[in-house]
Amino acid sequence: MLEGQMIALSVRDFFTKSMLKIAFLPLIITMAVLLIAFYSAADYGFDSLQVYIESTQNGQDVTVDPNAPFYYIWATAVIGFLFQYSVTSWLVGFLFYTIGTLFVMMFSVFTTLIIIGFLTPFILEIIQKRHYPEIKTNGFGNILSPLWVLFRSGLIMVIMFFVLMPLYFIPFINIIAFNFPLYYFFHKLLNYDIASTILTKEEYAVIHAKKASSFRGRTIFLYILSMIPFITLFTAVFYIIYLGHGYFQELKKIRNNEDSIINSLDKKQITN
Structure with missing residues (x-):
């Protein structure tokens, strides 16, 4: 199957009633929780800053803890200065909420991915019954293995963020450097969830050896x-x-090759 045909088939499967039910429920819950948490924290922070600004404008003495970290004192002074003027106050608030909302949206993707990971067997079962009824799945995953992969991949992602930190200050390269750890986490989690549900360890090793670049693409x-x-x-x-179709197609090739080998051996035994 050509890649374009696989994408078109995946799109058609996605817009079925059963898939849309699975798609929207975890996302709605995730987005609601994250947005409520973000805006509650933001409102609390801005209310505290407003109290600080009003106190300074009224001539009241606002003391800062001398033991506070230098960056806290510096940030409070800069933000307090910006909030003294309506234009800069509006601009800072707009940027804060806009960037924060975009961050929440991006973070919600990975949170949703984690939630969807627990629903992967149900999604792949629907795909298997609809398109590959002749293929029997024999996954190698267990209850704890996804949690271990999640922890390991998340830890490596955090380490990558720190290792690549010097590159964040180089234009254009910083885009790749920032996204590479996120992509690593994205790639590992998706591939493991799907492969461990459909394949045996041996079948995954064969597919990974031959088609790793295809799945990476x-x-x-x-x-x-x-x-x-x-x-x-x-x-x-x-x-x-989409990735499920990719693994099912490769698994189909492996199983067909195994069947052809068995048939050829049987024919040789009969002729002998």
Whole structure:
């Protein structure tokens, strides 16, 4: 199957009633919790700053803890200065809420991905019954293995963030340096969830040895897709459908080759 045909097939599967039910429920819950937490913290922070600004404007003495870290004192002074003027106050507030909202949207993708990971078997079962009824899945994952992969991949992602930190100050390169750890986490989590549900360890090793670059290209495409605003709000299920088709297609080839080898051996035994 050509890649374009696989994408078109995945899109059609995604827009079925059963898939849309799975797609929107975890995302709505995730977005609601994250946005409530963010805006509650933001409102509290801005209210505290407003009290600070009004106190300084009224000539009241506002003391800062001398034991506070230098960056806290510096940040309080700078933000307090900016909030003294209506124009800069509005600009800072606008940027804070805009950037914060975008961050919440991006973070919600990974949170949704984690939630969807627990629903991966149900999604792949629907795909298998609809398109690959002749293929029996025999996954190698267990209850604890996804949590271990999640912890390990998350830890490596954090380490990458610190290691690549010097590159964040170089224009253009910083875009790649910042996204590379996120992509690593994205790639590892998606591939493990799907492969461990469908394949045996031996089958995964065979596919990974031959088609690792193909699946890496697919996850790069999906990661770039996830960076488009608002599309990320409901595409996590599509990621599983698309990569699931990729693994089912490769598994089908392996099983067909095994059957052809067995048939050829049987024919040789009969002739002998």
